[in-house]
Amino acid sequence: MTMPLDAPPDEDDAALLARYARGDAAAARALTLRLVPRVHAQAYRLLGEATEAEDVAQEAMLRLWRIAPEWRSGDAQVSTWLYRVVANLCTDRLRKRRRASVALDDVAEPADPAQGVEARLQDDARHTALRRAIAALPERQRLALTMRHFDGASNSEIAAALGVSVEAAESLTARAKRALALALRGRVGALGYEG
Amino acid sequence: MSNTPRMPDRDEIDTLLDDLAKQSVPDPSDDLVARVLADAEAYLPPPGAVTATVPWWRQIVPGIGGWGAVGGLLAATVAGFVIGLGALDPVGADALWSFGYVAYYDADLGLDAFGWALEGG
Numbered sequence: 001m002t003m004p005l006d007a008p009p010d011e012d013d014a015a016l017l018a019r020y021a022r023g024d025a026a027a028a029r030a031l032t033l034r035l036v037p038r039v040h041a042q043a044y045r046l047l048g049e050a051t052e053a054e055d056v057a058q059e060a061m062l063r064l065w066r067i068a069p070e071w072r073s074g075d076a077q078v079s080t081w082l083y084r085v086v087a088n089l090c091t092d093r094l095r096k097r098r099r100a101s102v103a104l105d106d107v108a109e110p111a112d113p114a115q116g117v118e119a120r121l122q123d124d125a126r127h128t129a130l131r132r133a134i135a136a137l138p139e140r141q142r143l144a145l146t147m148r149h150f151d152g153a154s155n156s157e158i159a160a161a162l163g164v165s166v167e168a169a170e171s172l173t174a175r176a177k178r179a180l181a182l183a184l185r186g187r188v189g190a191l192g193y194e195g
Numbered sequence: 196m197s198n199t200p201r202m203p204d205r206d207e208i209d210t211l212l213d214d215l216a217k218q219s220v221p222d223p224s225d226d227l228v229a230r231v232l233a234d235a236e237a238y239l240p241p242p243g244a245v246t247a248t249v250p251w252w253r254q255i256v257p258g259i260g261g262w263g264a265v266g267g268l269l270a271a272t273v274a275g276f277v278i279g280l281g282a283l284d285p286v287g288a289d290a291l292w293s294f295g296y297v298a299y300y301d302a303d304l305g306l307d308a309f310g311w312a313l314e315g316g
Contacts, residue, residue, distance in 0.1 A: 020235070023242035028235035036231055040223040045215065054227045061231045065238040127218070130211050149212040177208045186200030
């Protein structure tokens with residue numbers, strides 16, 4: 001799908017949001033085309049389910065439209081604010097999903113299915129376990145970890161986004177990985193990632 | 196087979212995360228874009244709507260060099276105030292000066308009464 005370019009690429013998100021807040025519909029189109037793919041990709045990686053990821057993306061953007069008139073340039077970057085909103089919306093959904101579903105530990109391993117099916121089930125189980133473990137992390141650890149691994153952010157970019165030192169950003173990521181290792185203890189073989 | 200629950204090591208965690216990160220992400224559907232644009236239209240403020248402005252004091256702070264500069268200005272203001280009080284209350288502030296500056300000057304530079312007398316010719 002070819003989209004018209006509604007804003008110059010050097011016009012930052014905050015400037016576009018300010019234009020939207022002054023009633024400029026073209027700014028909304030530009031922000032939508034720029035931000036929705038990022039927001040949707042983040043939600044999809046965290047949730048692994050297309051419909052839910054779209055719902056989260058819509059909800060996050062709705063919150064952006066609603067906050068636009070009160071947005072103060074300089075308070076935060078729009079992208080960072082959205083990143084937090086999406087991460088929190090996904091965490092809420094993962095926690096609700098967890099309460100509603102069978103615990104992973106209770107899932108029996110497939111008896112002797114075809115190789116392709118087994119591999120897919122293991123992939124699904126591994127991704128689900130990892131997403132749940134990520135959702136259980138404290139917020140700043142979760143943000144640092146996902147920014148680093150899913151969005152390829154450097155430690156200095158994470159530090160700037162979270163308002164901490166580079167050393168603190170490194171520490172948050174390291175602690176998050178340690179927590180993931182603890183959460184996944186004992187599932188190494190069952191989840192099929194034993195090397 | 197070991198009965199002890201094994202904890203994945205750092206490399207295994209990295210592999211897991213990379214594996215999840217490499218998962219292909221579908222493009223947002225046209226329907227999602229349409230829904231987002233519909234929401235944007237529903238909440239679109241009227242043209243020329245008043246937006247939040249940065250308070251005057253927050254606009255000034257970056258202009259004078261940030262919060263560090265503000266701290267320096269405050270410290271200088273407090274110091275000036277104390278010195279000003281000294282002018283009104285010679286017993287209090289001058290006593291402070293005499294314990295600090297004058298005593299240091301006399302002791303370290305060796306300018307005692309005799310020295311002053313010499314200096315004065």
